[in-house]
Amino acid sequence: MKDTYTFPALFEIADDGIFIFFPDLPGCLPSAATMEEAFKNAKEALQLQLYGMEEDDEEIPASSSPIKIKQNPGQVLVMIDAWMPPFREKMLNKSMNKTVTIPRWLDILARKEKVNYSHLLQTSLKQYLGVEDSSSKHFSV
Incomplete structure (x- = not known):
């Protein structure tokens, strides 16, 4: 179990919002209305996904190299960090x-x-x- 994870995310910018995809974590699909909200939601969704995988003793995949990720028109590639110790503590005290x-x-x-x-x-x-x-x-x- 690592303290920090970094995963690439694709932000797909559409008229009705920003849709977020983590190529290495197919079930992690947050969305947002603004770019600021997109970064916040992506980080929270990544932390929740990783925490759930840790709880279920699932293997967390290695993060793909951003160079190898294909972007479609309207998509922006960003790297999202998840600092897990405070998030784990928050979840344990929920x-x-x-x-x-x-x-x-x-x-x-x-x-x-x-x-x-x-x-x-x-x-x-x-x-x-x-x-x-x-x-x-x-x-x-």
């Missing part, structure tokens, strides 16, 4: 919704006491697992 089941009588008591279920569950899980913070140092991605 809130997740979980459905839990408790007896109705317990829910009634908890609501009377204005219990914050999310806070209580997080605190209890941290205590149960013996962790003090949400740092990714406790496990590997």
Whole structure:
């Protein structure tokens, strides 16, 4: 797992927006309305694609040389960088919704006491697992 990846992207500029293609990552297809948004969306989409591949233990392909990529009229070739450590940390700290089941009588008591279920569950899980913070140092991605 690398910290930095750089992949070529083709920005296809059309009347109705900018469509982005990563030749090495066929499923990564962001789009945008402006060039500024295109760079932002391309970077975010690349990070999401790479993170998902890492999570699924998929092999991340080598980046193609920009010289070998054919451009069609209306396309611009750009290189997009993905700095993964802060993105991985962001994804690990992303809130997740979980459905839990408790007896109705317990829910009634908890609501009377204005219990914050999310806070209580997080605190209890941290205590149960013996962790003090949400740092990714406790496990590997």
